[in-house]
Amino acid sequence: MQQTFVQPEFRVKIDYDKCHKCGRCVQQCGWGVYDFNERPIPHDEKCRACHRCVTYCPAHCITIEKNTLAFRDNDNWSTDARKAVWKQAETGGVLLTSMGNPRPYERIFDKLVLDACQVTNPSIDPLREPMELRTYLGRKSDSVAVEPNGTGGFKLAGSTGLERNVKLDTPIIFAPMSYGSVSLNVHRSLAMAAERCGILMNTGEGGLHEDLYPYQDNVIVQVASGRFGVSPEYLQRGAAIEIKIGQGAKPGIGGHLPGEKIDREVSSTRMIPQGSDAISPAPHHDIYSIEDLRQLIYALKEASGYKTVGVKIAAVHNVAAIASGIVRAGADYIYLDGFKGGTGAAPQVIRDHIGIPIEIALAAVDQRLRDEGIRNQTSIIAAGSIRSSADAAKAIALGADVVAIGTATLLALGCHLCQSCHTGKCSWGITTQKPELTRRIDPEWGAERLTNLIHAWSHELQEILGALGVNAVESLRGSRERLRSVGLDEQTCRILGVKPAGL
């Protein structure tokens, strides 16, 4: 057979003078890079640069380097583009990859800065003053009436529907990642952390494993086109229900969990046979219009006792009009997922070239709903590469009620963004179902790290609010006057509703 043209991307270098020959690297590598013959011998071509061996080598004698093999320079044909053609010529396959879009598109969040208070409007010291991060997910009523409470004061009259909102102690939730794409221990870690932080995790489209039932009040259950794991009991258990229409990393593309990843536990949670492909087609075949979507939203409400029902869509062109339809269809929240969001598996060409940035989509949707006078009828969750509390604050200022984080949570659990989740061999035990790998995540340890992350970002959000002179995160929502652009073009500024710095 013909040799492959695709040379190794990395070089695994071992300083054998320091090496203890303990074999730990062999055991740690999920991709089987190492052979052991008196000392570890790496096969560079299998290395994904996940740094698991590097982290666990007691002698610190492993380095992973980029294979700097010289190619003749060509601005038009990057090395990656050449490798992709070779790979496809060899396999005839659609190139499959994972995690978020790595291409150098403009990062709008990085060109936005938050304002701060000085003399005329004093800032607030979050260490001394109460700073409210609590927020609620769901539809707010159009109007409220009050009546005397009998002791000289007033109380809300009748029901407002607000009691069905889901309370969040901080405006950050965990993004949907299905059991199947990630391991059960990852799901356990997420659920425990969500409970401790007073926030939500999201099942993704893989059903709810029994072990998570105790955390059901902190779980959004997702209903995707494949309807995996969806039963009346599942709908009853979630704190809220989410219809997944699209995903930022692969708008217009269905989900596909390869048969290799469907082991016994995944099969029982999804309620499909072991080893068969789990295919979620791109469309829900019972949704071909906004009216159909409304029908599904109300079917879910009828089946669940009128729980909060949200709709997740990918950020795409014309998203504002779509969002308006979704609100009118009765969605209690809209989950907007930008094109830099992560994924367990996607065709590379889709991940890297389809969709639009979350910043633009978010601002456009928030503005449209305000213009139409229906912004109160829904909450907006923004996601798709929220990398820090600063991104979160900027997203909220652009109009989000809540942000969802996926990749950041996996990083907290050890992920090194090697973009190889689709292989099912994650050395960190995150995106795999191999028992010898999944046990690398202890749920208690994972929950602690995730809780730390959410607490850290929450403290930072309080600091930001203090600097802005507001004492509640809900006062920042949609407050684009507090943002300025540094270096964004006029058109983008106009869509974002943000002035350039200096004005």
Place this chain on the structure above:
Amino acid sequence: MMMKPASVAPPAGVIEGYRYVAPSIERNGDAVTIDATGVYYQQLNDAVRDQIAAGAKTITLSGVNGQRYIGCGLRVSGVKVEVQGCAGNDMAMFGDGTEIEVFGNAQDGVGNTMSNGRVVVHGDAGDVLGYGMRGGRVYIKGDVGYRVGIHMKAYEKLVPVLVCGGKARDFFGEYMAGGMLVLLGMNTRDEAQPIAGSFLGAGMHGGVIYVRGTVEPWQCGAEVGITEASEEDLAELRPVIEDYATAMGMDAAEILARPFTRIAPMSHRPYAKLYASM
């Protein structure tokens, strides 16, 4: 038992052609009749849930005229709901154990994402029946619409069965992943149509479709194999047909008197070779 929705002040007046009124209910032991004439679906379905909670075993809904979500999300067994009239969209959606019999037609989405239970419709039904259905039985007497049995799936002992007595339109059994779909072409209102439309079993990767009569290869997806049903297949099909015939008051022998075509996927992993890992 499901939670009752927190009460919301009902909007005044007429909603989408229905009144927002409590339906009138007659009780006779554990048999209950609810008059659905002009009643908005929320109150109708509330009333059904209330009556089940109060111990009703047979619930007759009279005067049904397109109300949606009848039996949606019901998780009960040993309760039978009889529908007099035309059942609206998404009847028995997310159903788990309930028995529903419709004396009339049903609209779209019957048995959508149903986990278990039994639905009998003595008339025609619309589109997307049994979408993602993973257990229970749905029997339709007459013709059905488009996208019927899409993404039906099976899991261990949960094997859904959907039998359509008339003809079907396009995409019958598309993406089917498990269970059994049967198409008889008998009680049809449209003799001129072929028994099924195009894209039959397109993307199918599990389960089996039986058609009483023949289908042409051009009508089917590329992923399926088409054969005449063997004795072994008929052994699997016969009890289903007998049960269906009993429910519909038809003659099983007459149904089985003609040969059936069996349509089944050639692979459980249709996309296994589609991708190359980067």
